[in-house]
Amino acid sequence: MESIWKESLARYRRSAVVAKLVIILVILLVALTATPAEAAPGQRASTDAPVLNIGHRGASGYAPEHTIPSYDLALKQGADYIEIDLQMTADGVLVAMHDDTLNRTARGPAENCTGLVIEKTLEQIKTCDVGSWFNETYPQYANPDYVGLQIPTLEEIFQRYRHSVNYYIETKNPEEAPGIEEELLRLMEEYNLLKPAAKHWQVLIQSFSAESLQKLHALEPSLPLVQLYSGRETSETIQANLASASTYAVGIGPSKSDVDADLIAAAHELCLDVHPYTVNDAQEMKALEAIS
Numbered sequence: 001m002e003s004i005w006k007e008s009l010a011r012y013r014r015s016a017v018v019a020k021l022v023i024i025l026v027i028l029l030v031a032l033t034a035t036p037a038e039a040a041p042g043q044r045a046s047t048d049a050p051v052l053n054i055g056h057r058g059a060s061g062y063a064p065e066h067t068i069p070s071y072d073l074a075l076k077q078g079a080d081y082i083e084i085d086l087q088m089t090a091d092g093v094l095v096a097m098h099d100d101t102l103n104r105t106a107r108g109p110a111e112n113c114t115g116l117v118i119e120k121t122l123e124q125i126k127t128c129d130v131g132s133w134f135n136e137t138y139p140q141y142a143n144p145d146y147v148g149l150q151i152p153t154l155e156e157i158f159q160r161y162r163h164s165v166n167y168y169i170e171t172k173n174p175e176e177a178p179g180i181e182e183e184l185l186r187l188m189e190e191y192n193l194l195k196p197a198a199k200h201w202q203v204l205i206q207s208f209s210a211e212s213l214q215k216l217h218a219l220e221p222s223l224p225l226v227q228l229y230s231g232r233e234t235s236e237t238i239q240a241n242l243a244s245a246s247t248y249a250v251g252i253g254p255s256k257s258d259v260d261a262d263l264i265a266a267a268h269e270l271c272l273d274v275h276p277y278t279v280n281d282a283q284e285m286k287a288l289e290a291i292s
């Protein structure tokens, strides 16, 4: 069993699977990459691993997405990276939030906790509770400790985990938030993450926006970038874009349904890693591993 897995994983070398953390998946990956059980999260040689396990918005299947408990749980479950979506506040602060509006996940004073993040100040954002919606929506995983959780800033996340974890950061709506790239780089510099990002991919930066990635590449050419593709693309349309992406990116993030052998081959030909999203169970992961 183990040798079959290793063979399969070896075939999929250079590719990775973006996974919302599912316990069985994490156990398999940890066992098969022979990671010492005592290794601290983020300290394993994750970028050499044939498959990377990325905690999508943290362990967002089990805890409120983009909260500290969600990131902590992802790391406890064995994530190689914690994934962080970035939005910018009206006063230019980067916060971890998937949606451009607060409506789905934030509760609190309507004037502060509904509408666009870019129109609120950090002070307003900090009055919002992003745990209660999770308890209401997923009662099977509800936890009273989640009530009142705040939206973390990227700086708070860097302050908490420092160099002990790997970060997989997405610039969201960069066209609506001019300066998001510069502020991300400023924080990476302040927390001494630029060199580790370039050297061993401690920080990977992803975006659906080629313009945002090209801007980052122009500002810091050594940073590892991943070009995301929406589910409206196909294997063929993504393949047609690979030569362009390879001028600034080290990898691509297609929807898992667009991944086929031709896409993998074409990406690897250009030395682009493939990080499909979003893989939530072991069967899906095995099916993707078998494509190559």
Ligand code: CA
Residues within 6 Å of the ligand: 083, 084, 085, 170
């Ligand atoms: Ca994301």
